[in-house]
Amino acid sequence: MSTKVTTIATILTICSAGAYATAQGHDKGPLPGTHEVVVASGVTGGEVWGANYWPNVTLTGHDNKKYQFFDDLLKDKVVVIDFIYTTCPDACPLETAKLAEVAEVLGEQMGDDVFFYSISIDPKTDSVEVLAEYAKRYRAGKGWTFFTGDEEDIKLIRLKCGLMDLGGQQREDHSLDMLVGNQKTGRWMKQSAFENPYMLATIIGDWLHNYKQPRKNLLSYEKAPALQNMTKGESLFRTRCSACHVFGQGDGLTRQGPNLLGVTDRRERKWLERWLLEPDVMLAEKDPVAIEMFEAFNKVAMPNLRLSQLEISQLLDYMTKQSLVAELADRTASLTSAMQLKPIGSCCAKKSADSSNKQHEPSSGSAKNSDPNAGATASIKSKTAMGTTAMVSIGMGLIGLLTVALRRRN
Numbered sequence: 446m447s448t449k450v451t452t453i454a455t456i457l458t459i460c461s462a463g464a465y466a467t468a469q470g471h472d473k474g475p476l477p478g479t480h481e482v483v484v485a486s487g488v489t490g491g492e493v494w495g496a497n498y499w500p501n502v503t504l505t506g507h508d509n510k511k512y513q514f515f516d517d518l519l520k521d522k523v524v525v526i527d528f529i530y531t532t533c534p535d536a537c538p539l540e541t542a543k544l545a546e547v548a549e550v551l552g553e554q555m556g557d558d559v560f561f562y563s564i565s566i567d568p569k570t571d572s573v574e575v576l577a578e579y580a581k582r583y584r585a586g587k588g589w590t591f592f593t594g595d596e597e598d599i600k601l602i603r604l605k606c607g608l609m610d611l612g613g614q615q616r617e618d619h620s621l622d623m624l625v626g627n628q629k630t631g632r633w634m635k636q637s638a639f640e641n642p643y644m645l646a647t648i649i650g651d652w653l654h655n656y657k658q659p660r661k662n663l664l665s666y667e668k669a670p671a672l673q674n675m676t677k678g679e680s681l682f683r684t685r686c687s688a689c690h691v692f693g694q695g696d697g698l699t700r701q702g703p704n705l706l707g708v709t710d711r712r713e714r715k716w717l718e719r720w721l722l723e724p725d726v727m728l729a730e731k732d733p734v735a736i737e738m739f740e741a742f743n744k745v746a747m748p749n750l751r752l753s754q755l756e757i758s759q760l761l762d763y764m765t766k767q768s769l770v771a772e773l774a775d776r777t778a779s780l781t782s783a784m785q786l787k788p789i790g791s792c793c794a795k796k797s798a799d800s801s802n803k804q805h806e807p808s809s810g811s812a813k814n815s816d817p818n819a820g821a822t823a824s825i826k827s828k829t830a831m832g833t834t835a836m837v838s839i840g841m842g843l844i845g846l847l848t849v850a851l852r853r854r855n
């Protein structure tokens with residue numbers, strides 16, 4: 446919810462003429478997405494931040510084609526722009542992995558409604574070949590292009606995007622923000638790579654889309670679930686790690702890194718502590734486990750996330766507990782599907798014909814995500830096999846209780 450407020454607040458403020466437009470937007474402007482932002486008598490945001498604002502410099506994509514930045518890449522499009530360099534040991538892999546997740550959530554919209562541009566800030570090193578290999582490593586598909594070009598041109602684009610800190614000219618200082626916007630309507634906003642991928646996909650694929658089709662069933666704010674008390678470890682994991690890792694079945698999105706189910710059992714605590722502190726150094730020193738994983742995981746290196754000792758121990762606590770919770774959830778899910786494979790007795794056969802299959806698929810939707818109650822509610826609604834329903838509910842209830850107990854203990 447708060448992101449919606451942030452959206453209104455951040456719309457356009459990143460651009461130099463932003464203050465002017467924001468004042469208009471706040472006073473009587475429509476909700477984000479309802480129609481074009483009109484900043485002065487008859488002038489649209491798209492015209493203000495149009496060909497006169499954006500440089501029309503030439504960039505080369507990892508497909509080895511040349512593009513004019515404004516004409517070919519921005520004009521009339523909904524875009525996400527971020528700046529990376531392929532030898533970056535920390536921030537860029539996280540950013541790129543997050544975009545890969547968001548692209549997967551956006552699915553068919555990629556390359557049709559939405560375009561991702563990852564522009565190299567080290568264009569001398571990042572040739573077309575290097576970028577093509579990087580794109581492949583992160584499984585970049587339709588609608589997502591990596592660009593190289595002239596260093597000065599790229600600096601200008603960064604400046605115009607509001608993503609260049611004039612103080613910090615060092616590559617290493619580059620921000621973890623990305624710019625998302627709809628050129629036609631002139632709505633632009635900064636988003637963080639730490640944001641939840643589903644939230645980002647909603648902002649990019651939905652809010653920015655001029656509401657071509659008005660959305661139905663908008664939920665009231667009052668119905669929003671109460672926020673859970675999140676431990677520091679969980680919050681760190683969600684923002685820094687979940688783009689590349691899950692425990693157990695997870696949410697079905699592809700991740701760049703290994704599944705962390707049981708990792709605190711399979712590795713020594715000391716090894717894990719050092720790994721979280723300096724994975725890049727361990728890889729450089731050719732730690733055998735690190736090398737083996739690096740080869741197995743498409744040569745995507747685990748980034749050094751500059752964690753403190755305290756953060757590392759909070760993360761390890763969270764990972765130990767989460768492994769346990771995920772293992773139980775996976776076991777319950779397989780138990781459930783095993784029971785559902787059994788033929789339904791004649792007493793229930795008729796009823797089952799009209800009940801939707803969807804509820805029986807453990808892999809569909811909320812039953813798999815981190816809210817155990819969602820799965821339990823779905824199972825209660827099931828009209829078939831009451832015994833199974835009861836077992837599932839008990840199983841889910843147990844997981845819920847365990848989660849609460851573990852949280853309390855923290």
Ligand code: HEC
Pocket residue numbers: 538539542681682685686687688689690701702703704705708712717720721724728735738739740742744745746747748750760
């Ligand atoms: C950009 C993706 C990415 C991010 C972000 C990331 N990791 Fe990783 N992680 C990997 C990859 C890839 C590997 C496999 C080793 C390699 O290729 O370097 C890995 C390996 C690991 C391992 C070892 C797994 C095993 O089986 O031994 C642990 C533990 C781990 N990561 C924890 C974390 C934690 C905790 C965070 C957040 C603080 C995190 N990772 C953030 C990509 C990532």
